[in-house]
Amino acid sequence: MDLLDRYLAAVAALLPRAQREDIVAELRDILLNRLEEKEAERGRPLEASEREAVLRAFGHPIAVAGRYGASRTLIGPELYPFYIFAVKGLLILAAAVTAIPLVISILLGGEDAARGLAHFLSGFLTTAMTLIGAATMVAAGIERGWIPVGDLLDWKVADLPNLGRPARKTKTRFEAAFELGILLLFICWWTGLVAAPWALIVGQQGVFLAAAPIWTTLHLPILALAVLQAMASLVTLARPDAIRVRACLDILADLGGLALIAALWTAGRLFTVAPSGAAGSKAADIAGLQASLDLSFHLTVGVMAVVFLSKIAVAVWRLFRGVERPALVAG
């Protein structure tokens, strides 16, 4: 096999099967013309090094085969701005999910600031790279038509976040997409598919937070509620006009949330601040911290109950009216 055959075989291996023979035949003709042109210039047959130089000048087999590909960009210029927007959001999300448990851990004295910073950097990089990798694969799939998006990118001005008016009342597609992302991440944590950020809090030296048994009892109901809420977000994202379906799903999710709140309220203590061999004044500090935690968790549960009741009332109203509130339509 001479150099030309070897070069063409390398290109052929990278070409689509259906067009391979045709393209290689044409490339062979082009390259033979080039070689003959050089021979005519020099007035003699080319040496092996000169033939190689001609082939090298034509381009690396990967680059040559790439020119004949259907798509030459991983993410095209139309999709790219959406991809970058998503990546920026995911970076913020990665920073938040890495920093929040770490701050709690530092406040509880389980981690000093220097180690905390190191944990933050490694946790942030891992989470951010994973999320960006997933976003890149999804965007590349959309670009090639492997992932159908239907009318997802069909947008209305009314769907845009109302940045000039903080008292916005509607859930836009942007919010639904963000909510869906958070819920999917939560489901992955809750099912153990990815390491939970709160794993950092447990098992540190000094003081650590231990989850109360109620969380084990409620493991499946919480998972079911998260899946239901994710479905509601997905419907909002895909079919924002399906107001009654969205209202039904919202009511179901909110009723589930309310039932969960009731179970948590009756369970009493939700987290235990457990000392690691604490005694004396440290034990007293821990008791104080436990009391503060109990109070703040119960306050939170109470506020959430009010929020769920309000959401249910609004969703029932939407279900019977079949329309969004005026503010939703006006956007």
Added chain:
Amino acid sequence: MPTDADIFETLRQELRRGTLILAVLAQLKVERYGYSLRQALAEVGLEIDEGALYPMLRRLESQGLLTSEWREEDKRKKRFYRLSAEGEAVLVRLSDEWRAMNDTLQNLIR
């Protein structure tokens, strides 16, 4: 940071990209194979990289603007391209567009 020369070269290539398609279509009113087409363009002062020319020919053919057939010439099989009927119609429309743009730009950059 790109230099002035880099910026100029990028802009020049962007300017040329669309016009090369028009030039290729115009040259294929008569049947040519790839190498002879490239030579014909070079003779009128339009150098075109082979890496861009051959994929462009295939794209134009897949769009129905060119037809092609394999024939033997000089004891070698060559792929000959020429304008299809649809390609001729598109060439007329693109030529009109080019003239209109050229007139406008002549007035602007005078």
